Each structure stands twice: as C-alpha cells, then as structure tokens.
Amino acid sequence: MDFATVLQLLDSTVRSATPLLLACLAGLYSERSGIFDIGLEGKMLIAAFFSAAVAALTGNVWIGLLAGIASSVALAALHGLASITFRGNQLISGVAINFLAAGVTVVIGDSWFALGGRTPQLVGAGRFRDITLPFAEELSGVPILGPIYSELISGHSALAYIAFLMVPLSWWVLFRTRFGLRLRAVGENPAAVDTAGISVVRARYAAVLICGVLTGIAGAYLATSLAAGFNKDMSAGRGFIALAALIFAKWRPWYALYASLLFGLLDAVGARYQNIAIGDFVIPVQFMQALPYILTVVILAGFVGKAIPPRAGGEPYVKER
C-alpha cells in the first residue's frame, strides 16, 4: 500500500467518521445528563430528509441545515417530553422515534416530490461544497506533510470542520463550565443536584435539545455533503454505530473522537476492499461491517476495560421518592 492509497483511505475515514462523531457527541450530552438515547438514528434520518428537502426547495443549503436541525430538535423535544416530563421509558421512546422518522421521511418525501421517497438531486448552492483551506495548493509540493495537509486536512465540507471543532468545545463545556458540571451531575445523582436548588428538569431538557442540534447537523452532513440528496433509510444504522462509539468512548469527548475515527476507518476499509486476504485466511467484508458491534459488546462485557455508564442513566427523576 503506497502513501497515496493510505491518504485516500484516511480521507474516506474522515468522511465516514464525521456523522458518527456528531451523533456520538450528541449522545454524549444526552446520556451524561441521564437520558438514554437510542433514537439518534431517527433524529439523524429526519434531519437528513428535511435538510435535503428544504435545500432542494430553496436552493440554499444553509436554510436546509436549519430545517434539518429544527426537525431533529422537534424529535428531541418529543423524547424530552416522554422521558423527562412524563417520566416514560426512555428506551421505548427512542424506539418510537426511530420508527416515526423512518416513516415520516418517506411519507412526506413521497408527497412533496413523488420520487419514491427520494429528494431531487442537490446541485450548486443546494449542497455543502468542500472547502480548500488556505495555502493547500501551494503546500502540496512539500514532501509528506504537503499532501497530508492538502488532501487529508483540507478539502472537507464546513460541517466536517464543525464536527471536529465540537470535540474540544464539548470537552470544555462539559468539564470546564458550571453548566457542564450540572449536566454531568444530574446524570449521576439528580437528587443531590435538586437539593442544591438547581432544576433537574431544565438541565436534562438542555442536554436533550443540544443532542437534537448535533444529530441535526449529522443528518444534514449525510444528505447535503456526503451525498447530494436524501434516500430512504440513508442513515443506515449510523445512529447505532454512534451509540456503540459512545460506549466505546466511555462517555468522554476525546475518546468519542478516537472511537468515531476507528469505526470510520473500519467503514472505509470495508468499502474499499471487499474481502481482505491475510495469507490463506480471508476476512469477509461482513465481518468488517459487524466489527464495531462486536467490539462494543466486548467492551460492554468488561473483559477489556470497563465502560461504566452515568449512574442515573435511564431513570426518570421523581422528586421526593
């Protein structure tokens, strides 16, 4: 494998990892506040649809992005209503959201565009274009570092850069601000937070809505940057891989970056090489596809490092129990 191939592989790794990273960070906020979210998939899907649909109708991808985020936040608010206000089962609410999104996107898409659930192909300003960073052209001649800068680091869409910037930002928000401390505290011991006079409900809603915004960006990236339009079920399980990455990352922002990149790399390798032969032994492509899930089960089993979820995760908070 030569240097150019490695660069190409890493470039597609970044492209695969971007939506995973956004969704993983989204789940991080929600689960750190004690709200399990298996509806990442659905929120991504609905955002992918509305961002592509509105971008196609208005010809402006930024308006599309806003529409995508709004739709995802709406589902996040529904999740909040069910799991915070009405103290329902968070997992069941997540399952319901995934179904709703899978259905609504096709039903409304069919009614708006009559293309069997697809949106029209996005062209021109209807899509996020790849940004060439300054001096990328000039530096490409520099050995090793030049191509890395001009081909790997430069040349992604604005949303990808936002995704990667969200990692230090999330770390700072969660671990260096009062808001972050409270958010993490309601995920560990909501009763203590309540005693300190801080609203558990408000902190959890804030976390769930941030989750909605981030999954919204993730969905918009899928439909308006990675692809040029929406396809039925285009999130294709990425929300669940992001959930796996979140567990793999042990609910920490920087680890979320590494886990997303790892799962992105697996995806890129699986897409590029169908079956990988090591000597006489052939690794089937299906194994590569299943590997993120297998790794997550191994991590969850606690045989290789233990992943301990936020203590109050999944439990509705009832004052004066």
Add this chain to the structure above:
Amino acid sequence: MEKMPKWADIALIPLISLVLALFVSALVVLYIGESPIEALVIMVRGSVGSAYGWGFTLYYATNFIFTGLAVAVAFHARMFNIGGEGQAALGGLGVAVVALSLPWPHWSLALIGATIGAALFGAAWAAIPAYLQAKRGSHIVITTIMFNFIASALLVYLLVNVFRVPGSMAPETARFAEGARLPNAYDVAPWLGFSRSTPLNVSFFVAVASCILVWLLIWRTRLGYEIRAYGFSESGAVYAGINPVRIIMISMLISGALAGLMAINSVMGEAERLVIDPVQGAGFVGIAVALMGRSHPVGVFLAALLFGMLYQGGAELEFEMPAVSREMLLVIQGLVIMFTGALDNMVRMPVERVFLSLRRGA
C-alpha cells in the same frame, strides 16, 4: 387503594392510546391531501373484508404473536429484549439447517424438528446478551441491539458463502423439499375460500399454542411466579431466595426461543427457503405488540391481530391510494409505541384523576 378499576388499566388506557395514535396518523394522511376516513375504510376492507385479506392478516399476526410474546416474557422479568429481530433471523437459520439437512418424510415431523431448531437458535442468540447482563451487568438493551446487527451480517455471510445454491446469484438457500413445506390455509381448509397461494399456514396454531403455554408459564408455574417477582422487585426477589442470574438467563432464553419460532412461519411456512432478511422488522413490531397487549398473552394475541390488520391494510392502502406510501405503517407503529409505551403517564394520569373524582362523588 387502587386508583382505578382493573378494566380501565388493561383495556381503557391502551384503547385511548390507540385512538390518539390513529388520530395523529389521520392528521398525517390529511396533510398529504387524502381522506383519513376513506383510508381507514380501505384498510379495514383490505385486511378483514375477504378470505384473501384474512390470509395475509393472520399470517402477519402469526409473526407478531411470536415476537410480541418474546418481548412480553422479557418484560415480566423487567428486561427489554430489543433483539427479537436478530433472534428471529437466527431462528430462520435454525429452520433452514433442520429443513435442509434431513429428507423429511412428512411436514408434521419437519414442523417438530424446525420448531426445536428455531427455538434453539433463537435462544442461543439471546444467551450471550443474557449472560453478559446477568454476570457482567452489561446493559441488555445495548447488547441486544448490537446482536441484531451482528446477526444480520452473519446471515448475509452464510447465505452468500455457505448456503447459496451453486450457480445461483441470489443470496438464499435452496427451496425446501416437499416434506419440509408446511400446508397453508388452502390445504387445511379449502372450503373457507382461501386462495391456493395464501401465506397463512399451520404455524398459526403453533402461535396460539405458544400464547397458552406462555400464560401457563407466567401465571400457573413456580418459575413464572419467580420471574414476575423478580420483575416486580429485584431486591425483594433476592430476599425471597430467588437467584437473579437464573431468572435473567431463563427468561431471556425463553424470550429468544419465542422470537426464533417466528421463523417457522416466515421461513418454512411462507418463503420455503431462507432469504437475506426473513424477519422484515417483525422483531420490532413485537415491542409495540407487547406494550399494547400489556404483556398478557390475550392482549398480545389481540394486539398482534391489530398489527396484522395494519400491515395487510397498509399494503392495500398503498395499492388503492398511491399518495399514501407503505411507510405510513411505520408512522402508525411509531405512534402506537410512543403513546402506549413512552407517553403512558400522559394518558394514565388524567384517567386516574377522572376515576378518583368519580369515586369521591359516589
């Protein structure tokens, strides 16, 4: 003191939730410019208005009874088995292995063999998440989700590389031999007007028997009592000498086996071969069915029938009202799960208030 009578809890609240879900679905239909009333008429007529419709409705219902019971049994032990999809896929593998490995002389013997195969494979696929939950505390919801994806990758691999008929491009097994095909409703009761190709088959009786067996297990055996006790209060159950590891393992194995049994209907009864996705989302429908049916076999049976009507009616709707796509089903399904499951308190609290004020008035 009970806040409301029992009938309100088991019948009234699911009914209100269902009406709410259908109401929101009606708004969606209205939004895309069609008449919800007309859509409802088409769905009811398409699903139960003819022997043809009943053949499909009961076929789907058979699938949903199995997956609904699977979720329900796990619910009794307060566990959420979201892995019905993967367990049923593995059940399909079990059915295929049994059906293809022996020259079955008669379908009744093959049915017994396939039932054992499906249950074993389904249970085996639930065993690892169950063990990890019981012994290592890994959250069963996450592990069963992961196992769904692993199952689907495994099935694709096996169908492409192991079971595929040499020379054929299609990733599916060979068609089962004559002795391993189940008689359908036309073969059993031609006088009822079922068409020769109706998918409804004798597995329906297996599903009904499973309902009865699950009822006996949960409410009439010591084990069922232990499962319910554990689900009611883990600490209480432990104090009473019930071993949590044993309860988690047994209830999940039963749950996985029930999900696996679904495959005798879809793989052996209908397709008569194992295809790449033999479950078609029925594992997830089981969640809605168990929630609506309040985890009781009778409730599960009725809810499965309702979802069978929805699925068959939805297919007819797509045919007669092309503006409404088939995915409308997923919207209804999502709404039913939302209202009966997650938003239960939203419906329950006002109803409780009404009953309390009635009692005070009396």
